[in-house]
Amino acid sequence: MSKKTNHNTLKTKDLSIGYSKKDTNHIVYNNINLKVSKGSFVALLGKNGIGKSTLLRTLSGVQKPLNGSVFFNDKDVSSTSNSELATQISMVLTERLPESQLTVFELVALGRQPYTNWVDKLSNDDMQKISWALEITETKSLQSKRFYELSDGQLQRVLIARALAQDTDLILLDEPTAHLDMHHTIKIFTLLKSLAEKTNKTILISSHEVNLSIQLADQLILMTDDKIYAGSTKELVSLNAFDQLFSKDLINFNIDLEQFVFQKKN
Amino acid sequence: MIQPIKSYRKSFFGLIILLIVFFLCNISLGSVAIPLDEIFTILVGRNSSKETWDFIILNFRLPKSITAIMVGSGLSISGLLMQTLFRNPLAGPFVLGISSGASLGVAFLILGSSIFGSGLLAYTTSNWVLAIASSTGAFLVLLAVLIAATRVRNTMSILIIGLMFGSLSAAIISVLTYFSQANQIQQYLFWSFGSLGNLSWSEVLVFLLFYLVCLGGCFFIIKPLNSLLLGENYAKSLGISIQKSRNLILLITAILTGVITAFSGPIAFIGLAVPHITKLLFKTSNHKILIPAVACTGGIIMLICDSIAQLPTLEYTLPINAITSLFGAPIVIWLLVRKRKIYV
Known part of the structure; x- marks a missing residue:
């Protein structure tokens, strides 16, 4: 077991995210200042279209920031090379995988690409990492299946295994529980939480599972219309931050329960 | 443990054999019939019993078969x-x-x-x-x-x-x-x-x-x-x-x-x-x-x-x-x- 440190591993400074088309910038969100400590399980919450995926893409370095910068382990992400970033940040995306014949093992093994030689030969070390990733996500028994034969819950765990095999300090997951039932959603959440604890990796997910995130995440990042709130559940409750998350006509945040509840109209 | 990467050695062996068989088959076909043993003789670099056969194999059929493969x-x-x-x-x-x-x-x-x-x-x-x-x-x-x-x-x-x-x-x-x-x-x-x-x-x-x-x-x-x-x-x-x-x-x-x-x-x-x-x-x-x-x-x-x-x-x-x-x-x-x- 590794000790948890309070070292801030992921930081943003005056970050503006969005898209630039020709000369005009389309800003999705402005002025983001965040600090995420190493080994924590962080949930990024916000309503549809507020820019969660754009933020994740910008944090990962796949998308360039419009302004400001992202620092990972005190290094500016936008000045880090793709191949170096691949050994530091891994991703689980929402997009569907293109059709192919990849087996679960091959899919997880692709996570080792940043470390393999030019013809992609797997070393003993690679095999060990793959094997560990399959075991910890309980997908070892699936390894010779094709990925399209899996259920959504199994596939999600395999994709997490792939990210784990990539052996990075930070794992970003974009709505990893989007298509899952309650049981599998909780399974993924607890898996990620225990991974952050066991491996001291920083795990950041975007999610619509607000109530579950409130219960399980070490830190919450709330993207609201006006500003971004970040902190533990308690800190955010004291700031009344949860009230800003959704418009209040349908759902309300119940402070005693620390949960969002549906507002019945009488 | 299950072998994670399936061995494809057998399949490749089969493909190579087929490639050689059809290569020989391809060389032996043409408007002039040349016996198979004579073709082997020419392919290993010796002269066959007819000079025209040497010429046909070496300058027509062999380049054509190689071209076909490429x-x-x-x-x-x-x-x-x-x-x-x-x-x-x-x-x-x-x-x-x-x-x-x-x-x-x-x-x-x-x-x-x-x-x-x-x-x-x-x-x-x-x-x-x-x-x-x-x-x-x-x-x-x-x-x-x-x-x-x-x-x-x-x-x-x-x-x-x-x-x-x-x-x-x-x-x-x-x-x-x-x-x-x-x-x-x-x-x-x-x-x-x-x-x-x-x-x-x-x-x-x-x-x-x-x-x-x-x-x-x-x-x-x-x-x-x-x-x-x-x-x-x-x-x-x-x-x-x-x-x-x-x-x-x-x-x-x-x-x-x-x-x-x-x-x-x-x-x-x-x-x-x-x-x-x-x-x-x-x-x-x-x-x-x-x-x-x-x-x-x-x-x-x-x-x-x-x-x-x-x-x-x-x-x-x-x-x-x-x-x-x-x-x-x-x-x-x-x-x-x-x-x-x-x-x-």
């Missing part, structure tokens, strides 16, 4: 690269406008002579002139497609741009055809049927040089191709430079297909079908397995097609382009109907 495997590899890059099962080696460009070059040479003066026509019998005309045409159209490609971010747009250039070339060829004489049109038509023969050793060697360079290049794109199986975003997060890999994949396909088209004309079907046949047989998407498998299968199928083209009368050779589709299309349909699943 054309078949080269087109199949190109097709595979395009199918993976565009993630489209309908992509083939010619989606970049190479065959239409080559056709345009040759059309200008053969058909354009009536418009631009008959001086050109005198040269059209030489392979080199045809090769130069088709590669110039292919290169120019390809260049246009690639320049357009650098301006679009979306990989799918390149596919459509390639198709558009294809239509454009076809239109120009139609106009040229309209103003041409019957014998010129016939000559152009014969070129467009494709041919594996007629290449001298010096031409085969130039062909071989380009072919080997491209084959060597394939080693460097195995990794990006495999990561592209997860989609461009995952590939990027694995440290692959999409732009660089895309350009390398396009370059290898362009040179390989360009040189094949220059020497043997626009041979259809192989590049589209062989990757599918191979994927059905091997059931993998790993390019480390697929590239050599596709190359072997392509070579075998091209040898079979060429042997069939020789068979009917033994006096004439049927157009190879007709055989590839006539023989290949039913096989692909049968495979797909039987297996019911298309593997991309």
Whole structure:
């Protein structure tokens, strides 16, 4: 077991995210200042279209920031090379995988690409990492299946295994529980939480599972219309931050329960 | 523990044996019957009982069989690269406008002579002139497609741009055809049927040089191709430079297909079908397995097609382009109907 440190591993400074088309910038969100400590399980919450995926893409370095910068382990992400970033940040995306014949093992093994030689030969070390990733996500028994034969819950765990095999300090997951039932959603959440604890990796997910995130995440990042709130559940409750998350006509945040509840109209 | 990576050694062994068998079969067929033991004698470097047999084998059939293998495997590899890059099962080696460009070059040479003066026509019998005309045409159209490609971010747009250039070339060829004489049109038509023969050793060697360079290049794109199986975003997060890999994949396909088209004309079907046949047989998407498998299968199928083209009368050779589709299309349909699943 590794000790948890309070070292801030992921930081943003005056970050503006969005898209630039020709000369005009389309800003999705402005002025983001965040600090995420190493080994924590962080949930990024916000309503549809507020820019969660754009933020994740910008944090990962796949998308360039419009302004400001992202620092990972005190290094500016936008000045880090793709191949170096691949050994530091891994991703689980929402997009569907293109059709192919990849087996679960091959899919997880692709996570080792940043470390393999030019013809992609797997070393003993690679095999060990793959094997560990399959075991910890309980997908070892699936390894010779094709990925399209899996259920959504199994596939999600395999994709997490792939990210784990990539052996990075930070794992970003974009709505990893989007298509899952309650049981599998909780399974993924607890898996990620225990991974952050066991491996001291920083795990950041975007999610619509607000109530579950409130219960399980070490830190919450709330993207609201006006500003971004970040902190533990308690800190955010004291700031009344949860009230800003959704418009209040349908759902309300119940402070005693620390949960969002549906507002019945009488 | 389950063996995670299936061993494909047996399958490759089988493919190599088939390749050798059909290579010998291909060499032994032709308008002059030569006994098989005499062929072996010639192939190991000794003289057979008839000098003409030596000459036929060494200067006609051997270069043709080698060309068949290079054309078949080269087109199949190109097709595979395009199918993976565009993630489209309908992509083939010619989606970049190479065959239409080559056709345009040759059309200008053969058909354009009536418009631009008959001086050109005198040269059209030489392979080199045809090769130069088709590669110039292919290169120019390809260049246009690639320049357009650098301006679009979306990989799918390149596919459509390639198709558009294809239509454009076809239109120009139609106009040229309209103003041409019957014998010129016939000559152009014969070129467009494709041919594996007629290449001298010096031409085969130039062909071989380009072919080997491209084959060597394939080693460097195995990794990006495999990561592209997860989609461009995952590939990027694995440290692959999409732009660089895309350009390398396009370059290898362009040179390989360009040189094949220059020497043997626009041979259809192989590049589209062989990757599918191979994927059905091997059931993998790993390019480390697929590239050599596709190359072997392509070579075998091209040898079979060429042997069939020789068979009917033994006096004439049927157009190879007709055989590839006539023989290949039913096989692909049968495979797909039987297996019911298309593997991309």
